[in-house]
Amino acid sequence: MTKKIEAFIREEKFEDVKKALYDVGIVGMNVIEVHGHGRQGGVTLAWRTGTYKLDMLPRYQVNIVLSDHNLDKVLETIQKAAFTGQQGDGIIFVYDVADVIRIRTNERGADALRYEDDIDERLKKPK
Ligand SMILES: Nc1ncnc2c1ncn2[C@@H]1O[C@H](COP(=O)(O)OP(=O)(O)OP(=O)(O)O)[C@@H](O)[C@H]1O
Numbered sequence: 743m744t745k746k747i748e749a750f751i752r753e754e755k756f757e758d759v760k761k762a763l764y765d766v767g768i769v770g771m772n773v774i775e776v777h778g779h780g781r782q783g784g785v786t787l788a789w790r791t792g793t794y795k796l797d798m799l800p801r802y803q804v805n806i807v808l809s810d811h812n813l814d815k816v817l818e819t820i821q822k823a824a825f826t827g828q829q830g831d832g833i834i835f836v837y838d839v840a841d842v843i844r845i846r847t848n849e850r851g852a853d854a855l856r857y858e859d860d861i862d863e864r865l866k867k868p869k
Pocket residue numbers: 750751776777778779780781782799800801828829830831832833
């Protein structure tokens with residue numbers, strides 16, 4: 743089964759997360775700049791004139807479609823790299839993916855998710 747990870751992370755953690763993903767052999771990914779909030783509903787800023795609520799904070803949404811045998815490793819990698827321990831570290835959603843089609847080659851499913859020197863190629867290589 744193919745899965746999709748959507749990780750909502752701090753903007754300032756994106757470079758660390760990206761590097762950690764490259765280090766474990768994740769090749770295909772995309773990123774979107776989003777605005778949102780979780781359980782705190784944003785932050786309240788104090789001004790001389792009173793308080794002001796900033797309810798939609800900027801985050802990066804990192805999307806990765808991958809084979810499920812790589813899921814746990816990649817989730818751990820993201821969580822470790824995005825962690826500060828403070829509120830607002832982010833959230834990760836995982837979905838089932840029905841199919842993948844690489845347009846150029848018409849490869850389907852796991853074949854369409856194969857890349858040179860990716861996480862699976864590295865597992866096969868003798869150390
Ligand atoms: N239920 C949700 N649905 C969609 N997006 C969400 C949801 N919860 C959080 N997000 C997105 O994740 C981002 C990060 O959320 P955040 O880290 O504040 O989560 P949290 O659940 O409030 O955890 P914490 O208590 O650590 O702050 C939000 O800015 C928003 O973009």
